[in-house]
Amino acid sequence: MPHFRITGTELEKIKMGLRSKSSSLTAGLTAIALLVAVSGCASPQQKDGKAVAVMYDEVYDPLEPMNRYFFDVNYALDALFLKPVAEMYRGVLPEAVRDSVTNFLTNLSQPIYLINNVLQGDLNGAGDNMGAFFTNTFLGVGGLFDVAKLNTPSEDMGQTFAKWGIQEGPYLVIPVLGPRTTRAAVGGIADYYLDPVNYAAKENGIEHAGAVRWAVNGIDQRSRAIEALDEIEKNSIDFYAAIRSLYRQNRNNMILNGASNSTQLPDMSFDDDDNPVKKN
């Protein structure tokens, strides 16, 4: 597997740059090894017929009982804490301020987006991340304003793993964090250890920076999805399954960076059509 040499050298560079981070390195490498192991044994068996296989992939969820349990737990936590806080946040702060919060968080993510774009071989994307980061940091008052307007899509290790051909693995609902594919969950851990912003915060003695960033990000995103999630919940007959499908489709869309999804669309012809085309 030639791809993994990239990770090795990349991690090596970070190791050299940041000295004595061997414990986090080990954790990161263990996580990747685990992912490869899990995704290897998790690829669903092909059933006869393409349509059935596609269908099977779509609802593949070996941990469903546990996932449904944590989905309910997360739903309760959301109703009790996150949703009210997000509603308050949206009600109290004017839109311009909330936009600046989003801009600031996006700007903080540009370094990890850049690393992932490089690992995915998308140098144009990486260039955009670099441009957006420096423009917005210096001209946009530390990232509060999006001056660059480069509209950089979010990149993470989960997407990078997908580009490297690693399978998505079983669908998971993680307590507090929510839906993830196994690939994205492991990717999230890798991102944490790769993100230069986390190391910069540590070097400068900013305590709880990671936790604060994570919490504010959660509130920001939740506040922008209040109506959408209410709507999905109201109109679905199985909220869990609807969210699972939406999450997976959205992840696939992110991996493709919104490029044409026509190849992914399922077949809508039926072998025994109601109005078959008569062949003369």
Place this chain on the structure above:
Amino acid sequence: MLTKRKFFQGMLVATAALAVLFQPVAYAAETKEQAALAMVKNIGDEAVATLADTSLSDEQKQDRFEKFLDSSFDMNRIGRFVLGQYWREASETEQSEFLKVFRDYMVTSYADKIGSYSGENLEIKDATSLNDKESLVHSLITRPNGPPIKLDWRVRSTDQGAKIVDVIIEGISMAQTHRSEFASVVSQPGVGVEGLINKLKEQIKTASNK
């Protein structure tokens, strides 16, 4: 002399044959996407005009939306698709009842979105071919506040003309989402297609009581 004339005659016949053979194909390929584009443009304009028309009540708008759903969407195909592998397992009565209930479910789930219209506009871009029967019409929903939303329409040529078979919002297929959700319900022990139909009926009832 004779051979020359024969040659020219042969050329003439060949050209005529070629013209007959290839023209309809090229013509059909061109119109499939154009027809899809024209259809989506047409209904898009109409939908936005209806939504923005302040002289119409929400009920009147809903009425128009229902007619528009029946005339522009291939609801039977969508219904059959969302039932996936369970379509074959269902009895004929279940199939026809499911199609009817699914259509009503679509009407009720999208009807209450009518009231939340706030100045959005539909910008039709272009159309690309998906396969010999289907094309994808690309459009953008532009909003007064917030970034535009990518909206693709999957259009299929049918005996009744071009019909919409799926709507894809930011890469998320509505038909696929419904199929995934319904499969999860049907596969639960003791539910089956009949249970799914009952669940949908319940959903329609609670939604229309509000």
